[in-house]
Amino acid sequence: MGSYAVEARNLRKIFRTREGGILFRGKQREIVAVNDVSFYINFGEIFGLLGPNGAGKTTTIKILSTLLLPDSGEAWVNGFNVVTEAKMVRESIGVSLYSDRGFYWKLTGRENLMYFARLYHLQRDYAERRINELFNMLDLAGDADRLVEEYSTGMKSKLNIARALLHDPPILFLDEPTIGLDPNSARKVREVVLELKKQGKTILLTTHNMFEAEYLSDRVAIINKGRIIAIGTPRELKEKVSGKRVVELEVSGNYRKLEAGLKGIGGVEAVSLQENNGSGYTSLIRIIYSGDEVLDRIIAMLANSDVKIRSLRNLEPTLEDVFVYYTGERLAEKS
Numbered sequence: 189m190g191s192y193a194v195e196a197r198n199l200r201k202i203f204r205t206r207e208g209g210i211l212f213r214g215k216q217r218e219i220v221a222v223n224d225v226s227f228y229i230n231f232g233e234i235f236g237l238l239g240p241n242g243a244g245k246t247t248t249i250k251i252l253s254t255l256l257l258p259d260s261g262e263a264w265v266n267g268f269n270v271v272t273e274a275k276m277v278r279e280s281i282g283v284s285l286y287s288d289r290g291f292y293w294k295l296t297g298r299e300n301l302m303y304f305a306r307l308y309h310l311q312r313d314y315a316e317r318r319i320n321e322l323f324n325m326l327d328l329a330g331d332a333d334r335l336v337e338e339y340s341t342g343m344k345s346k347l348n349i350a351r352a353l354l355h356d357p358p359i360l361f362l363d364e365p366t367i368g369l370d371p372n373s374a375r376k377v378r379e380v381v382l383e384l385k386k387q388g389k390t391i392l393l394t395t396h397n398m399f400e401a402e403y404l405s406d407r408v409a410i411i412n413k414g415r416i417i418a419i420g421t422p423r424e425l426k427e428k429v430s431g432k433r434v435v436e437l438e439v440s441g442n443y444r445k446l447e448a449g450l451k452g453i454g455g456v457e458a459v460s461l462q463e464n465n466g467s468g469y470t471s472l473i474r475i476i477y478s479g480d481e482v483l484d485r486i487i488a489m490l491a492n493s494d495v496k497i498r499s500l501r502n503l504e505p506t507l508e509d510v511f512v513y514y515t516g517e518r519l520a521e522k523s
């Protein structure tokens with residue numbers, strides 16, 4: 189446990205809620221948000237937790253940040269136990285949670301960071317220098333003295349990351365660092381993540397964007413419904429689907445009726461659907477298959493139905509296909 193930056197062993201977290209909320213006290217429901225999750229992160233590594241909404245990524249980060257207690261299992265961060273040595277864990281980490289932007293809107297970006305620096309008992313001189321450094325690193329220098337209420341989503345996200353870095357922690361947890369950002373801000377945040385790695389930081393980031401996971405991470409854990417379904421370098425993960433072929437068909441019409449038939453074609457290994465591909469009219473079917481002539485059979489089946497093929501693309505397998513291969517579902521393609 190001492191030799192890893194982060195180690196999680198069989199973590200499990202169950203939320204118990206009541207249907208209908210507080211007013212209508214309905215049946216109790218159990219949600220296993222994190223189910224037997226184990227992984228380690230080496231010092232200096234960027235580790236991506238990739239999974240769709242509700243997969244358990246944020247809950248895992250909250251357990252590792254000491255914000256939630258696990259129901260069972262153990263975890264260590266920087267060698268410290270997240271339950272029994274929570275204070276030492278908190279001193280070792282910087283956390284940027286997607287849901288928590290908690291800034292004072294009527295203060296400037298700089299004043300906000302100064303406030304948090306005081307909360308961390310940072311020396312004033314150090315804090316002033318560090319805040320300037322972070323504003324420069326995040327391309328926020330020009331906006332440092334504007335009120336946070338005037339900040340765009342991207343600027344608030346960057347300020348959130350700056351706050352996590354104030355005390356220069358060796359380990360960073362970034363929850364969906366680029367979600368909702370415009371492409372330029374997202375690119376900047378990715379550059380900053382790589383720069384932080386160069387400085388020797390260990391970074392755990394969550395994302396539902398497979399390109400981001402692949403681009404940034406040394407190793408990736410794919411998580412779905414609370415369980416880790418595969419772990420490895422992006423290359424190792426893609427080897428699980430190497431040798432297989434991937435075709436993406438854009439179709440219009442009622443595809444659902446055909447789904448079982450397509451899955452039944454010999455050589456078809458996984459079929460997944462993304463409905464209403466932006467336009468609202470078409471769906472994207474992604475099919476992983478192996479063997480010759482399988483594509484001909486797929487096309488023949490579609491041609492004999494009332495579904496119309498709008499376009500067809502052969503693709504190189506990606507992490508998305510690893511996810512599809514294991515789950516038969518698609519990652520939400522928002523970003």
Ligand SMILES: Nc1ncnc2c1ncn2[C@@H]1O[C@H](COP(=O)(O)OP(=O)(O)OP(=O)(O)O)[C@@H](O)[C@H]1O
Pocket residue numbers: 203204205219220221239240241242243244245246247248396
């Ligand atoms: N406080 C809570 N009470 C009840 N259920 C919760 C609570 N927090 C999370 N959950 C549930 O636990 C599951 C995992 O949620 P979590 O936020 O960890 O997922 P996630 O992978 O981070 O997804 P997202 O990207 O949507 O945040 C979900 O089903 C969610 O509804």
